[in-house]
Amino acid sequence: MADETRNILVTGGAGYIGSHTVLELLNADFQVVVIDNLSNAFRGKGHEKPECILRVEKLANKQVIFIDCDITNKKSLNDIFQKHKFFCVIHFAALKAVGESCTIPLEYYKVNVAGTLNLLEVMREYNLKRIIYSSSATVYGVPKKLPLTEEMETGNCTNPYGKTKFMVEEILKDLCSSDKAWSVISLRYFNPVGAHQSGQIGEDPNGIPNNLMPFIAQVSVGKREFLSVYGKDYETPDGTGVRDYIHILDLASGHVKALIYQKTKNPLGFQAINLGSGNGYSVLEVINAFEKASSKKIPYKIVDRRSGDIASSYSDASLAQKLLDWVAVKNIDDMCADTWNWQQKNPNGYN
Ligand code: UFG
DSSP states (O other): OOOGGGEEEEETTTSHHHHHHHHHHHHTTOEEEEEEOOTTOOBOTTOSSBHHHHHHHHHHTOOOEEEEOOTTOHHHHHHHHHHOOOSEEEEOOOOOOHHHHHHSHHHHIIIIIIHHHHHHHHHHHTTOOEEEEEEEGGGGOSOSSSSBOTTSOOOOOSSHHHHHHHHHHHHHHHHHHHOTTOEEEEEEEOEEEOOOTTSSSOOOOSSSOOSHHHHHHHHHTTSSSOEEEEOSOSSSTTSSOEEOEEEHHHHHHHHHHHHHHHHHHOOOEEEEEEESOSOOEEHHHHHHHHHHHHTOOOOEEEEOOOTTOOSBOOBOOHHHHHHHOOOOOOOHHHHHHHHHHHHHHOTTTTO
C-alpha cells in the first residue's frame, strides 16, 4: 500500500527556497506535488514545468508533479486536494520584496494573507491539519535584545511584507487555539543565501536584487558596477548592518527535519522555530568573504542607510536543535563559494 505520509504539497515550490527544499525532500524519499503560479520563475524551454524544477528532478533523479496554480484561486486549490492526498503542506507561496510591498500593499495582503486563508480553508475541508509555514525573522520587528529567541515579542513590523508574515502567524495561532487537531510549525528564517553546490539551482532575482548576496554576486560577474553599502554608522563593530546568514541547503534541511518531527512526534498546536546559524556577519565581512571565495574585487560605495533597516539581527537557534535535531552546518565561506559557483554558471539565472 502506498505510504501516504510521504506525500507532501509544496506551495511556491519553484521559488528560491522552495526549489532547494523540494530537492532535499526528494533526496529524503518524499513524494512532492509542487504548485506555483510562476510569478517569479521561468518555464523550461518547450516544457510545462519550471526550469528550476526540471533541474531539481535531474539532480535528484526523481520526478515531481507540477501544477500551475495560484493560491488566490480557491477553486484550483480545491481541485488539487480532490485529486491528491497529502500528509503535510509546506507553504512558501508568497510575495517577498520589502520595498515593493510598500508600493503595492494590497497585492501583498491578497497573496500572502488571503492566499494563505484559501489554503487553510481548503485544508480544513479535506481534514488536512498539518502545515509548515514559511515565516521570517522580520516578525520580530526591531529587536530589543539579541540573539532573538522564539518567545520574544513579535509585531511592530515596519513594512507590509513583514506585517503579512506576522498576520499569518497570528491567524495560525488562533486556528490552533480553536481546533486542537492542527499541527503548525512556523519556521522563522533569518537571511537565506547560497545555492546548491552543483551550481544548477540558486537564487534568480527579478530585476535589480534587493538583497545583499545576490547583488554582490551580480557585481562579481560585471552585471552591476558596484555595491551600495547602506550605512556605516550603525552601532555594530564596523558600522555596517549585521545579519544572520544561513546557507539555503541548511534552510532546506530544516524543513525536512520539521516534517520528520511532525511524522515522528505528532506535535499539536502552533510552534515557531528560528532557522538561523546564530552568527552575525556585517556587510563588509560578507564582501570580504565573497572576495576570498571568488578571487574577484567587489567595488562598493558607502551610501545612506536604507529606510526600515535595523542595525543587527541574529538568531538563537537552540530550539531548532532541541526540537528538530537541526543545526546549520555551512559557514559564510560555503555560502559565498556556492553563490559564486551558481552565478558564474548562470549569469542570467534560469533565463
Ligand atoms: N545591504 C546593503 N546593500 C545592498 C543590500 C543590502 O548594504 O545592496 C545591507 C542591508 O542594509 C543589511 C544587509 O545588507 O544591513 C542585509 O540586507 P538584505 O536586504 O540582504 O536582508 P535584510 O536583512 O534587510 O532582509 C531580509 C529578507 C527580508 C526579511 C528580513 C528580516 O530579505 O525578506 O531579512 O528577516 F524581511
